[in-house]
Amino acid sequence: MAEDQDKILEEVTGGEYKYGFYTDIEMEEFPKGLNEDIVRLISAKKNEPEFMLEFRLKAFRHWQTMKMPDWAHLNIPEIDFNDIIYYAVPKKKPELESMDEVDPELKATFDKLGIPLDEQKVLAGVAVDAVIDSVSVKTTYKETLAEKGIIFCSISEAIQEYPDLIKKYLGSVVPHQDNYFGALNAAVFSDGSFVYIPKGVRCPMELSTYFRINAMNTGQFERTLIVADDDSYVSYLEGCTAPQRDENQLHAAIVEIVAMERAEVKYSTVQNWYPGDKEGKGGIYNFVTKRAICKGDYSKVMWTQVETGSAITWKYPSCVLQGDHSVGEFYSVAVTNNYQQADTGTKMIHLGKHTRSLIVSKGVSAGKSQNSYRGLVKVSKKAENARNFSQCDSLLLGDKCGAHTFPYLEIANNSAKVEHEATTSKIGEDQIFYCNQRGLSTEDAVGLIVNGYVKEVINQLPMEFAVEAQKLLQISLEGSVG
């Protein structure tokens, strides 16, 4: 029985990366390396106004004074920042009027990924700002959104067309001196998305971006900025798959969210970058700074993430709860397999009165992977009646993997109620036995139990994503298990 189970677990956890392919599109690349000239070149290439160049240079100069942090429970091979190409852009920048003009190869890539970029999109109700290696090539539904006054475009476009908004909000949540990779991103970010929801507008559709790394040795530095004005609502989806390759790639993105009074932002991520092969060779380094600020009273931000990919995942989507009665929520599933490493979690910083936060984190480790939850709940002195509940569970599949929990609770107000719970366990033999008894094979039982275990988080995803998330879970963990 136990042997059987081991065998099945091995099968289940041995699934190969199914989205490994590589599209050959002509690229325009900068020389490798990073210095002030490169930063200037990026800015000039993108025809940016003076203030952006200043912003980048300030960040770059600050970055040079910083050292790569080493406190995470991760084993990171040394990164040579001079061996990275900081800017790559598809050469033929298509001026798109209709789908026919999209590069057929590019279109095929999207089809393989299952992005409904064609007319079916209308039915699916998803507007996509597709990003291939750093530059937006196609934005759909702009008109529909424009009618409502919603701005959804690439950040380079926003810098040109809405410099006031950019000036006001870019770097306001994650300042350039915030952290090592944040500073690097601020200096060299190539593109990303910008969303602005005006007062009182409820965004009629889910906004989504597909990220895709698509050139050898190209670190991708995305920058996303979402501003939700008073009484607005938006749900934003971010998902990614990357082609299989050997060399490690660095991905250091920044996501900033600003929620004004009574605004609600829902940010969902399905992350499935290339995790490296079974021997732990290759794979993406995913070092992302994600932070939201609930600026206005009664605002709400919700992070949902399903992390199955990347060789190393290192990110803490955070909420700064500044407005009174504001709410931050974090739902996460992190799955690691083979030699993957993850150190992820959240920070909930309670500043306003009557602020609430909820953390639900589910870790699944298999193979020889290391999976850590690291989270901070901070209640400042003035945050009266703050409330937090955290639940961090780890599930271990296999006896060579690790599951770790590092919560930090810093409470400086006596009216705060903060609770943290964590458990670590493996799938019980009695659970498997129960399923077997009822006619389920052990294989199915493992799949069922893992799916049930993460359900609480998957349920928070928008429909379109929930389906894909479940598929990804199966690929990264379950192989043939249905």
Next chain:
Amino acid sequence: MNKTCRIINLQEEYSQLFKENISLLENGAPEQMNVLRAAAFDSFISKGIPSNKVEEYKYTNLQPYFKGTFDVAFSSDGAINNNSEKFHCGVPNLDTYNVFMINGWFAQQDELSTLPKGVIIGSIRDKAKEHPEIFEKYYNTNAPVDSDAMVAMNTAFAQDGAFVYIPKGVVVDKPIQLVNIMTGENDRLIFQRNLVIVEENAQVKMMLCDHTISPQKFVINNLTEVFANENSIFDAYNVQNQHNLTTQVSGMFVHQKKHSNILTNNLTLHSGVTRNNIRVTMDDERCESHVYGLYLSDKNQHVDNFTFIDHAKPNCESFELFKGVMDDSASGAFTGRVLVRPDAQQTNAYQSNNNLLLTENAKINSKPQLEIYADDVKCSHGATVGQLDDEAMFYLRARGINENEGRILLMFAFAYEVIEKIRVEPLKENIRSLVEKRFRGEFDKCDSCVVCGQQGSSVSCL
């Protein structure tokens, strides 16, 4: 012999203190202690006194407390003066074998003729020389100097402390109480190093009490290494009762062998700045360990409990419970690291940290951590921060209990969960009444201080 040192620049002046007095440090100390000094010192200097930049000391910056002008005793006559002999300590109704230390130096012990045969209790300096085979086998084998700067510092500077050896199969009938009295005319820097060995099938319960009896500033770095061999049972109750100017870094490093059962309970009732480093290594199968703590802080006190439970082998169980009540501007911290090493299957580890914040200036930082490298384990941890339950309070008030009394009742009920774990009946009773008094605010009055039993003394013990 006393020397006065002025510490402003930590690194330099501690270097100087060590290098200038190395011959005094080594004089009369057992060889094994001296052999380790240089390496320990290097490790200490390379790490320095921990600041809050060091992850393990994130919530306690020790640097400012280790600055100042201190007396350091380099021999027992420097530590022990006439004044200290007047002191008599004893928890009422508690029959113990008493061992006294003054400023970390072994001073006297009760007539111990009633001790079971083979039990060795005495100064680590003397006993190490009398029983080198025991001493050398164990000394510093469970407190690696590179693990912690304060361990390294203690290993470099410590000259005396208690040595306790319980031979095979001996069950010590009464608790052994190690009392360390801190006194002096000037501020003092104190080091103390204890070594406790509990052989196979032996049982012993110990109390470690630290008391300040003069109002000077004391900075103490003590370290107790415990070896619990097969089938042994060991209890340690660390009663910390010092005035607000005291800084204490207290290390308790326990090493467990097969089927051993240990319990440590840190009762921090009154202190200035307290940092407890508790480390339990379960180096064999089927060990059981209980690690508990209660901290009651007010004024500007700071208590930091750092625990590290190392499940190195399969089939072990650990239970951890720390509870704190923070009043006034007190701040507290808790770190509970549980490590389950690869192949330490069938591990059960439970950990819980609960805190009550009574005022808006009180602060608590809690950092429970699980690090797990084996799959067949049951580990859980929980941490809570909150206030007294309004509904429970309402229930009491509806039954005619006034608010103040209700508060005390609820706080006491909260703390009792830790007191309950004490396995020495008379001590449990004493701590119970002590804690209740503490909540009633009577604790500051010296005449009600039953811990040091200093009735009528002119010097406040707190």
